[in-house]
Structure formats: C-alpha cells, structure tokens
Amino acid sequence: MVLRFGIEFVPAEKTLDVAYYSKLAENEGFDNVWVTDHFTNRSVFVSLTQVALYTSKIIIGTGVTNYYHINPAVIASSIATIAEISGGRTILGLGAGDKITLANLGIERKKPLTGMRESIDIIRRLWNDETVEYNGDVFKLPKAKLHFKVKHKPLIYMAAQGPKMSQLAAEMADGVLINASHPRDYEQAKVNFKIGMEKRDPKRRKFDVCAYCSFSIHDKPEKAQNAAKIVVAFIVGGSIPPILERHGIPLEQAKNIEGFLKQGKFKKAIDAVTPEMLDAFCIAGTPKDCIEKIEVLQSTGCTQLVCGSPLGPNITKAIKQIGKTVIPEFMSKW
Numbered sequence: 541m542v543l544r545f546g547i548e549f550v551p552a553e554k555t556l557d558v559a560y561y562s563k564l565a566e567n568e569g570f571d572n573v574w575v576t577d578h579f580t581n582r583s584v585f586v587s588l589t590q591v592a593l594y595t596s597k598i599i600i601g602t603g604v605t606n607y608y609h610i611n612p613a614v615i616a617s618s619i620a621t622i623a624e625i626s627g628g629r630t631i632l633g634l635g636a637g638d639k640i641t642l643a644n645l646g647i648e649r650k651k652p653l654t655g656m657r658e659s660i661d662i663i664r665r666l667w668n669d670e671t672v673e674y675n676g677d678v679f680k681l682p683k684a685k686l687h688f689k690v691k692h693k694p695l696i697y698m699a700a701q702g703p704k705m706s707q708l709a710a711e712m713a714d715g716v717l718i719n720a721s722h723p724r725d726y727e728q729a730k731v732n733f734k735i736g737m738e739k740r741d742p743k744r745r746k747f748d749v750c751a752y753c754s755f756s757i758h759d760k761p762e763k764a765q766n767a768a769k770i771v772v773a774f775i776v777g778g779s780i781p782p783i784l785e786r787h788g789i790p791l792e793q794a795k796n797i798e799g800f801l802k803q804g805k806f807k808k809a810i811d812a813v814t815p816e817m818l819d820a821f822c823i824a825g826t827p828k829d830c831i832e833k834i835e836v837l838q839s840t841g842c843t844q845l846v847c848g849s850p851l852g853p854n855i856t857k858a859i860k861q862i863g864k865t866v867i868p869e870f871m872s873k874w
C-alpha cells in the first residue's frame with residue numbers, strides 16, 4: 541500500500557523560512573506539512589497562513605495545537621480561516637498540549653481526555669453553523685456561534701500516546717498522530733485503536749494512522765544520529781516509566797538525562813544518549829537505514845510517516861534527500 545509522507549516544522553524558525561521549507565517539501569513529493577504549537581515559538585496560525593500562501597497542493601495542519609491555551613471556539617474559527625485561505629487544504633491536529641509548557645502559563649492540564657472529547661464536539665458543531673450552548677465538565681460556552689460559513693470543514697487528527705487517548709482517537713477523529721518511532725509502540729497502539737473502533741461511526745472516513753517520528757537523514761549514519769541526539773534526549777527525559785520500560789531503557793539513565801536538561805546542560809544530555817535510546821525513539825541514518833525502519837512501521841499499519849525534527853544536520857539537504865531517495869520507495873509501483 542502507498543504510504544503518505546508528512547513533515548514537521550517548528551515555528552522557532554521565521555514564518556518565511558517555514559513557508560520556504562514547506563514549498564520545498566511540496567516540490568519533493570511530501571503530502572502533508574505539520575506545524576507545531578508552543579506559545580514559546582511564533583504563532584502556529586500565522587505560520588500556517590504564510591505556508592498556505594506559498595504552497596498550492598500540500599495539505600497543511602497544526603501539529604498540534606491544544607484546547608488549554610486556546611479555547612476550542614477560537615481554534616474552530618482560526619483553523620477554518622486557514623482552510624479558507626488554503627482552499628480547503630487544512631487539517632486540525634489537536635492534542636492535550638505539552639504539560640511543562642502549559643505549566644509555565646499556570647495552566648493545569650485537568651481532565652485531558654474529557655477536554656479532548658468536548659473540544660472536538662464543540663469545534664465540529666461550530667463548523668456546522670450551530671449555536672453552541674455547552675455545559676461540559678471542562679468547557680462551558682453559554683452561547684458560541686461563528687458568524688461566517690465554514691465551506692471547507694477541516695479533518696481533525698488527534699495527538700495520542702496514552703491508551704485512553706488512542707481509543708478516543710479511533711472513536712472520534714479522522715486520524716491520529718502518534719509521537720513514536722518504534723514498531724513496539726504501534727503494536728501497542730493498535731490494541732487501543734481496536735477498542736475505539738467499536739464505537740466509531742461507520743460513516744466516518746477511514747482512520748489515518750500517522751507515525752510522527754523524530755527523523756534524521758544523512759549519507760554518514762553517525763552525522764544523522766548526532767543530529768538526532770538532542771531530540772532523543774528530550775523524548776527520553778520527558779517519557780513516563782511505562783514507555784521507557786517498554787523499550788528497555790533503565791529509568792536511572794532517563795532521570796540522569798532529565799536532570800541535565802533541567803539544568804540546561806545540553807552537551808551532557810547529548811553525551812548520555814545511548815544507541816538503545818536512538819533505536820527506540822528516532823529514525824536516524826542513511827537513506828537505506830531510514831527506508832528499512834519505515835518499511836517496518838508501515839507493516840504495523842501506519843498510513844502516513846511524518847518526518848519530525850531534526851530531519852538531519854541540514855534541513856534543506858534533508859528535505860531534498862528524503863524526496864529523492866526515500867519517498868519514491870513507497871510510491872505505488874504501478
């Protein structure tokens with residue numbers, strides 16, 4: 541089966557740079573651009589607006605925004621505006637938000653699962669031109685209505701790693717973005733998708749399973765791996781014990797890395813990343829290494845591979861290399 545390719549950009553970069561990379565990705569055969577959202581970076585919606593104006597066919601989306609730092613009604617109107625600008629090429633990627641980033645805003649991530657269910661409900665109803673009077677556990681909207689018609693209703697993809705979030709994604713969303721790079725994580729996710737699928741409306745479109753991987757490509761494997769180490773350090777430092785145990789990563793090694801990161805000792809954190817951690821939490825190596833790992837992910841049922849940060853030691857070269865050497869391997873042979 542054909543595998544779609546997505547790419548993640550982080551608006552720590554200027555909006556014009558994100559737009560330039562997105563256009564390059566479009567030209568190199570990528571299907572989707574996902575732009576991350578943290579208040580510390582440039583605005584995801586402004587970045588996506590610029591991406592929409594610079595591209596013509598690639599699907600663009602938040603990868604991902606969240607309903608704690610933006611009210612779902614504001615998410616509904618913002619992403620519908622981008623859908624309008626892009627001519628319907630837009631997906632809403634929605635997550636519970638990064639716990640540590642939200643804590644810096646004094647926002648406690650209360651009832652994330654309930655918040656997700658309610659947000660999706662509110663957003664879809666607003667797009668359907670309803671006046672929403674909502675009295676949920678997390679959201680209370682006395683009277684919300686959009687004063688413009690949403691012609692292009694975006695698909696909604698959920699970020700999910702946890703068992704209940706994964707089940708909810710299969711029940712309610714059009715797709716899921718799983719922040720993981722190892723087949724073990726996808727085998728586990730499948731168990732939860734099956735549970736969620738039982739409650740899914742059969743009229744809803746086919747469920748898109750996106751492997752949102754830390755990805756790094758270079759002809760010299762050690763260069764690719766070195767570029768990925770800081771990202772992997774953050775993943776290891778932020779992972780909960782069951783995930784570390786699933787991949788056989790000793791908890792004390794992870795605690796060690798977490799400590800270095802908290803103190804801003806990034807070089808020490810990078811040096812503490814082991815080959816086992818790289819294997820568990822990223823796809824990094826030569827084009828051949830990357831293709832082999834992607835093939836295994838595809839065999840677990842993934843329908844889209846999202847190439848996430850760092851992409852490689854050089855972003856422009858990495859986008860071109862993925863487009864020329866990796867994507868063609870997964871295009872239909874007939």
Ligand code: F42
Nearest residue numbers: 576577604635637638651652653654699701702704705719
């Ligand atoms: N976060 C960002 O802030 N910005 C990004 O750009 C971003 C990108 C991104 C891309 C892909 C991806 O997969 C994740 C990404 N994230 C990003 C992280 C994302 O926002 C979420 O933090 C992450 O996906 C959440 O992962 P999770 O599936 O582990 O969900 C957490 C919140 C969780 O606790 N899940 C539990 C579970 O089992 O799935 C649910 C717990 C539960 O049931 N809670 C009950 C409820 O009602 O919510 C209440 C329990 C109680 O008593 O309070």
